[in-house]
Amino acid sequence: xxxxxxxxxxxxxxxxLVAVGVVAATKPAAAHNPIFTPGPHVxxxxxLEATVGYSRNRASGAGERETEQEVELEFEYGLTADWTAxxxxxxxDKDLNDSGxxxxxxxxxxxxxxxxxxxxxxxxxSAAVLGQVKLPTGDDGRTPRLGxxxxxxxxxLLYGHESxxxxxxxxxxxxxxxxxxxxLEKGDKQFLDIVGGVRPVLTGYLEPDAVVFLELNWENAGxxxxxxxxxxxxxxxxxxxxxxIFATYRNVALRTGIQIPIAHGLNGTQPExxxxxxxxxxxxx
Amino acid sequence: MIKFPQRTGLILGxxxxxxxxxxxxxxxxKLYVDGLACPFCAYGVEKKVGGLDGVxxxxxxxxxxxxxxxxxxxxxxxxxxxxxxxxxxxxTLRKFExxxx
Numbered sequence: 001x002x003x004x005x006x007x008x009x010x011x012x013x014x015x016x017l018v019a020v021g022v023v024a025a026t027k028p029a030a031a032h033n034p035i036f037t038p039g040p041h042v043x044x045x046x047x048l049e050a051t052v053g054y055s056r057n058r059a060s061g062a063g064e065r066e067t068e069q070e071v072e073l074e075f076e077y078g079l080t081a082d083w084t085a086x087x088x089x090x091x092x093d094k095d096l097n098d099s100g101x102x103x104x105x106x107x108x109x110x111x112x113x114x115x116x117x118x119x120x121x122x123x124x125x126s127a128a129v130l131g132q133v134k135l136p137t138g139d140d141g142r143t144p145r146l147g148x149x150x151x152x153x154x155x156x157l158l159y160g161h162e163s164x165x166x167x168x169x170x171x172x173x174x175x176x177x178x179x180x181x182x183x184l185e186k187g188d189k190q191f192l193d194i195v196g197g198v199r200p201v202l203t204g205y206l207e208p209d210a211v212v213f214l215e216l217n218w219e220n221a222g223x224x225x226x227x228x229x230x231x232x233x234x235x236x237x238x239x240x241x242x243x244x245i246f247a248t249y250r251n252v253a254l255r256t257g258i259q260i261p262i263a264h265g266l267n268g269t270q271p272e273x274x275x276x277x278x279x280x281x282x283x284x285x
Numbered sequence: 286m287i288k289f290p291q292r293t294g295l296i297l298g299x300x301x302x303x304x305x306x307x308x309x310x311x312x313x314x315k316l317y318v319d320g321l322a323c324p325f326c327a328y329g330v331e332k333k334v335g336g337l338d339g340v341x342x343x344x345x346x347x348x349x350x351x352x353x354x355x356x357x358x359x360x361x362x363x364x365x366x367x368x369x370x371x372x373x374x375x376x377t378l379r380k381f382e383x384x385x386x
Contacts, residue, residue, distance in 0.1 A: 032323055044329065044373050081373050119320030119377035121350050162322045164348070199323070205331075205345040209324045248325035284328060 034213050035244035035257035037171045037193035040128035040158040043078035053280035059271040069093040086110040096144040105138040106147040123163040130156035140181035149181030167197030187222030187235045208249045215242040233268030251284040316352040317380035333374040
């Protein structure tokens with residue numbers, strides 16, 4: 001199983017190199033958004049930001065143990081100074097009770113529109129709306145499934161406060177799931193996020209810079225249905241405490257963080273999240 | 286004690302330095318930018334303002350929200366152009382200072 005994952009990673013790096021070559025003449029990009037909470041910052045008109053990310057999630061319980069690794073390639077392009085188009089290409093490796101599968105996951109198309117920007121000396125407050133579509137590109141016939149087999153939609157409202165020292169973010173999102181492979185429909189999901197961040201050392205331009213974030217992420221899912229009938233041991237809520245760091249040097253950024261579950265109210269007996277880890281490298285052209 | 290040739294050399298050196306500084310200042314525009322909080326964000330300002338015609342150098346002091354723009358000989362920058370570049374970078378131009386002639 002691991003061997004099949006390696007070509008996917010190689011493909012990702014090849015993709016990055018190709019992308020770098022293709023967009024060598026393009027323009028600059030975004031700012032600090034938290035690690036697990038979508039932020040209101042957008043790439044401006046003509047700007048391009050490329051991201052390579054790795055994430056690893058594990059859930060266990062009820063006799064199951066599921067590990068999901070993902071290498072993700074993401075591009076964000078500025079249609080205007082306040083409106084972006086984004087695409088996320090995930091290569092997924094899943095392991096469920098020692099049965100594994102890997103390959104292309106569900107591709108995500110996303111757009112953000114920043115409708116508010118209040119600038120004062122050393123401080124920017126902004127708000128944006130988020131729209132997202134997840135396409136059923138992952139193979140849902142494999143075990144474990146690489147995709148949901150459904151086309152799902154996310155809408156959200158994002159707020160950010162970014163000063164020299166302190167950062168605050170708020171986000172609220174709703175995910176509308178549709179019927180996927182085999183008549184399974186995952187329950188709709190709501191997300192609420194609260195974030196605080198601090199820049200311990202106030203650095204100047206062309207100096208390495210770091211912001212430390214602490215996020216509180218709440219997720220609530222409705223019950224899944226199979227051919228219209230509720231599945232009892234599905235859905236419920238989970239609360240995560242998520243420390244992370246956003247380190248930058250000029251136009252290169254590293255973001256990493258881990259989501260640690262601190263409370264939950266899941267329906268019935270079902271696997272619970274153990275952790276979710278994420279690491280990303282961003283390059284702004 | 287400084288002898289005559291040394292003194293002359295020192296004076297000439299100071300005059301040359303002053304002339305150079307004056308020449309440099311005559312090409313430096315100061316943009317005071319609101320919303321600038323982090324170095325990573327400042328890269329956008331560097332690229333957008335640095336991409337304007339005639340711009341040779343862009344220096345940024347985040348703490349003061351100051352973007353110093355050095356132009357080539359004969360090039361000029363007007364406030365509207367600077368404001369648009371800063372806006373496209375995702376920030377707001379608060380004050381524009383052209384070099385004194």
